[in-house]
Amino acid sequence: MSLPPLTRRAFGAVSALSAAAVWAPAIGVRAQTDGAALGRVTVAVGGQGVLYHLPLALADALGYFRLEGLDVVVRDYSAGALAWQAVQDGAADVCSGAFEHVLRAQARGHAYRALVVQGRAPQLALGVSLRSVPAYKDLGDLAGRKVGVSSVGSSTHLAASLMLMRAGVPLREVSFVGVGSGTNAMNALRSGQVQALCHADPIMTLLEQKADTRIVGDLRSLKAAQDMFSGTMPASCLYAPQAFIQKQPAQTQALVNGVVHALKWLQTAAPADLVKAVPPAYLMGDRGLYLAAFSRVRETYSTNGLMPDEGPATALRVLSRVLPELAEAKIELARTSTSDFVRKARQKYSV
Structure with a gap:
């Protein structure tokens, strides 16, 4: 049975998500009406509108960077790997992205450090198109299929790889295809360009609510992440x-x-507070959908911004399974993050 295409409302909503990058920089600019004593910092982000980067978005939207005397400009890229590349190329100063990029940078001889942790779980899910794979039973059915990820080398690629490996599916039997985020990612799945998609919320919740997508791997809770890693x-x-x-x-x-301040705000924020705080485009035209997606991942946000004691070692152990460069490198875990700035921020905001 053929399934209906995206409704006009849903298509417009996802298109709005893709355009969300326009909102965040504008908010930062409007907030700097009286100038920024500390000047400007450019932050690269892979998929600005997804919940993965919510603490950064809130710090910007709520004016917390302005309170610190900082003018933050957010530059959006279609994938985390591309945002990381922007920092390497000098197009941005800082990146909001996956911790594994810090490990990979060190393996390649580059000194990076994580400054503040926003999320304690990947917040990603793997969905299968039942239109493309109508007889789907388990992850083994993805052998010989195409799996969409934001880009090869991004956290979506690594998460999908880990889920498939855990199920005993040889990665050589799966083709990973970079499909970007937002509208592009959803259209790639629904058009049959790829048969499965690994992505963040709220996209995956939107797909999950449709009859043609089945979530077959879920890393949107602390328990799921603990079980996996x-x-x-x-x-x-x-x-x-x-x-x-x-x-x-x-x-x-x-x-x-600014980010620690936002994490504190997030601990007690009511749903109504959240939908008022984020740029309207992030809501994808449906507040209920956005809040449903947020409720799935809320517990995974850091409560204080600190790197978990075992976090770097866990990340290195897990990612070494799929990244030969990490398995072979001598990573100095003590040099992958610093808690100095978070400790001072916690004192300031009593977190």
Whole structure:
């Protein structure tokens, strides 16, 4: 049976998500009406509107960076790997993205550090198109199929790889296809370009509510992440080159202060507070959908911004299974993150 295409409302909603990058920089600019004493910091993000980056978005939207005297400009990219590349190329100062990029950077001889942890679980899910795979029974049915990820090398790619490996599916039997985020990712699944998709919310909740997509792998809760990784897996964080941290300690501290302030706000925020705070485009035209997606991942946000004690070791152990460069490198875990800025921010905001 053929399934109906995206409704006009749903299509417009996802298109709005893709355009969400327009909102965040504008909010930051409007907030700086009286100038920023510490100047400007550019943050690269892979998929600005997804819940994965919510603490950063809130710090921006609520004016917390402005309170710190910092002008933050967010530049959006279609995938986390591309945002990381932007920092390497000098197009951005700091990245909001997956902690594993810090590990991979060190393996390649680059000094990066995670500054503040936003998420304690990947917040990703793997969905299968029942239109493309109508007789789907288990992950083994994806052998010989195409799995959509934001880009090869991004956290969506690694999460999908880990889920498939755990199910005993050889990765050589699966083709990973970079499909970006937002409208592009959803259309790639619904058009049959890919038969499965690994993505973040609220996209996956929207797909889950449709009859043609089945969630077959879920890392949107602390329990699911613990079961998968046998430890706390640091995911979304702000990270920066060591050179930037050393040259701009005041800007770095202000940036961390803003995110820690947002994490504190998030602990007690009511649903009505959240939908008022985020840019309207993030809601995808459906507040109920957005809040349903948020409720799935709310517990995974860090309560204080600190790197979990076992976090770096867990990440290295897990990711070494799929990244030969990490398995072969001598990673100095003590150099992958710093808690100095978070500790000062916690004192300031009593977190």
